[in-house]
Amino acid sequence: MxxxxxxxxxxxxxxxxxxxxxxxxxxxxxxxxxxxxxxxxxxxxxxxxxxxxxxxxxxxxxxxxxxxxxxxxTSRMNRVLGMRRGSDGRFFVCVQPGLSLMELRDMLQKASFDTTGWNDESLATFAQFKAAPAQFFAPDPTEASAALGGIVACNASGSRSYAYGAARPHVEAMRVALADGDVLALRRGEVFATGRELRFVTEGGRELVLNLPTYDMPKAKNASGYFACDDMDTIDLFIGACGTLGVICELELALLPVPVEVWGASCFFPGEAEAVDFTIAVRDALEHATAIEYFDGAALDVLRAQKANNPAFAELPELADDARTCVFVELSCDDEETAEAELMVLCEQLEACGGDAEGAWVATTEAERAGQRFFRHAVPESVNMLIDQRRRTDPSITKLGSDMSVPDDRLRDVIAMYRRTLAEGGFESATWGHIGSNHVHVNILPRSAEEYARGTELFAQWAAEVSAMGGAVSAEHGVGKLKAHFLEEMYGANHIAESARMKAQIDPKGQLGRGNLFSEEVLDAALAELA
Ligand SMILES: Cc1cc2nc3c(=O)[nH]c(=O)nc-3n(C[C@H](O)[C@H](O)[C@H](O)COP(=O)(O)OP(=O)(O)OC[C@H]3O[C@@H](n4cnc5c(N)ncnc54)[C@H](O)[C@@H]3O)c2cc1C
Structure with a gap:
């Protein structure tokens, strides 16, 4: 023990x-x-x-x-426990929750696993895996040191979630230890709610009855609060639960074949409106886009400054003066012909939306794609360096990064709302992220503690406005403790009380993840009600 x-x-x-x-x-x-x-x-x-x-x-x-x-x-729970192949030919890998995304990727890429302790089915599947086309785990949050348990607990996502979804659809089964040490074995497709009532039996033989919250989840990319809908699959409740319902002890994750052709196109525009028009156009026009990412003018200016002044960034490509915004599109296709046809469509849309197809950077080889990755990752890295510089004069300053999303038809509205309120407050900012999913990270770069304080107030205002648009206050990072008040803004106090009561039904002493999703006061009130 x-x-x-x-x-x-x-x-x-x-x-x-x-x-x-x-x-x-x-x-x-x-x-x-x-x-x-x-x-x-x-x-x-x-x-x-x-x-x-x-x-x-x-x-x-x-x-x-x-x-x-x-x-x-859970960092010492970092083993791969086995492999399985579904009747549809899909491969599944069974892992402990502390294994990092980086470690899993490395093993998959090298087709190299420590098979100590694997059963015969796993070993036979591994032999098939080595003979099959290369496989990958689709969720791609940027921070690859994240543990798979943490990724599932937050329903994390990344740029490719535009095509593949967040972590949720890639979780096939899980084992979850409840607060008293009893265990739930959950497999997708096995136990469903009846309406909003969920009944399941633990391995210890206890039947649990949960009353799911009755809210309607936003029709947008969402990592805010419990997953709840009529007749839902039980496993989905435990994905994105922020460590409040149980400890994920084991995960069975679905793998996908690596696409044959992965091409990237960085498309430049004279302004933000053109970039938004292009995003909306290619969402309809492209069939094989796996990522649509945005960089605003301020983000590009940060890169220009880095290239000019910091030798570590000298390799960044030269940006044309008239490149004021950039939309990066990744295409994943089964063959070169399809990729070429998709690229043609993309170029047509680029020209139609006021961009210049000649000026786009297209990457078709791994070396070229690595250059594009360097460019994209240089943006957050450079902004963090800028903030670190400011912290030397005022240690209370820190970056404020938003994580909100809206439904497809509100993309223009939310961008306009961000721009208007940033200008009204006189904030310096840089914006990038998953515009294909209407989910950009607007980063306020405070120059003083006073601006930081006003920035946090502005985020609360955005949470209200995004909620009113039918969006989500957290699209990928999860609510944790810091955004619990945003969640209340999104769903209202009554639905938050329902969420807390449901948690109390499964964790009657309120032990797990206290302060996550809702305040400890709200939780204690729910516990008292159920006592
Ligand atoms: C530079 C940077 C970039 C990032 N980019 C992204 C991004 O692109 N997309 C994205 O979604 N996130 C991103 N994140 C946020 C973060 O990496 C994710 O939220 C990630 O899912 C957290 O995983 P973790 O293992 O670090 O979890 P932790 O931070 O340790 O925990 C996160 C939550 O999960 C719960 N939890 C962890 N393990 C378990 C378990 N075994 N059982 C039950 N609950 C558990 C915890 O209680 C907590 O509530 C980024 C973070 C950084 C620093």
Missing amino acids: AEIVLCTDEFEEYLRDESRSVGSAESIVFPESEADVRDALHALHATGVPVTVQGARSGLAAGAVPHGGCVLN
Whole structure:
């Protein structure tokens, strides 16, 4: 059994995540197996100790930051447990939750796994896997050090989620330890809700009945709050639950064949309106787009400055003076002919929307694609460097990055709303992200603590406006603790109380992920109601 030890100074790093919030904890445990998790939870349940589950702590919403109690860190649960092949020929890989996305990608790319302990079915599947076309795990959040358990707990996504969706559809099965150490074995397609009532039986033989929240989820990319809809699959409730319902101990993840041709096209425009028009046009016109990403004028200017002044960025390509915005489109096709035909369509739309097809950067080889990746990743990296510089004069300054999405028909409205309010507040900003999914990250770059404070107020205003447009207050990073008030803005206090009551039905001592999704006061009120 993994020992629960005092959370002394040597564990200080486990009180933080990438949101820079700092929490506190009395104890910490590093389980290596599901049995370890169950034992730890069983022991902690006896006295109702709060438990904060951690993956790689790359979260941006403080979901893994403890508010007292015990930290349950899954980083030592990092093995691949086996493989399976579905009747439709798909491959599935079974992993522990602490394995990072980076590690899984590397193993898949090299077709190299430590098969110690695998059963005969897994070994036979692995032999087929090695003979089959290369496979990949489609969800692609930028921070590849993230753990797969954390990715599923946040329903994380990345640029390719435009085509492949977020983490959710790629999770086929999971094992989840509940607060008392009992376990749920969930497989997609097996247990469904009746309307908004969900009944399931734990491995310990207990029947649980949950009343799902009755809200309508936004018709937009969404990582905000519990997944809830009529007749839903039980597994979906535990995806994106932010560590509040159980500890994910095992995941079976679906793989896809790597597309034969992956081409990238960086398309430049004289302004934002043209880039938005192009996005809307190619969403309809292209059949094989797997990513549609945006960079505004300020983001491009940051790159121009880096290229001019920082030798580490000298390799960045020269940007034409009239390139004021950029839309990057990735095409994934089964053959070169299809890719060429798609590129023709893209160029037609580019010209029709006021861009210059001659000036587009097209990448068809891995080396060229690596250059485009360098360009795209240089934007957030450079902005972070700029903020770090400012923090030297005022350590309270930090970047404010939005993570909201709207339905397709509100893209123009939301961009206009961002521009208007940024101008009214006199903010410096840089915007990039997943415009194909109406989900751009607007980054306010505060020059002072006063601007930072006004920026946080503006984000609350955006949460209200985006909610009114039918959008989501978090499209990919999850709500965690930092955006709980946005979630209330999105769904209203009554639906948040329903969510808290449902959590109390499955976690009757309110131990798991306290402060995530809703405040501890709201949770305690729900617990008192059910007691
Ligand atoms: C530079 C940078 C870029 C990023 N880019 C993206 C991006 O493109 N897309 C995106 O979606 N996110 C992005 N993120 C945010 C972050 O990487 C994701 O939210 C990721 O899913 C968090 O995974 P993690 O393992 O670090 O989880 P943690 O931060 O450790 O935890 C996140 C949440 O998951 C819960 N959790 C973790 N493990 C488990 C488990 N086993 N069982 C139950 N609950 C669990 C925690 O309690 C917490 O609520 C980025 C972060 C950084 C720093």
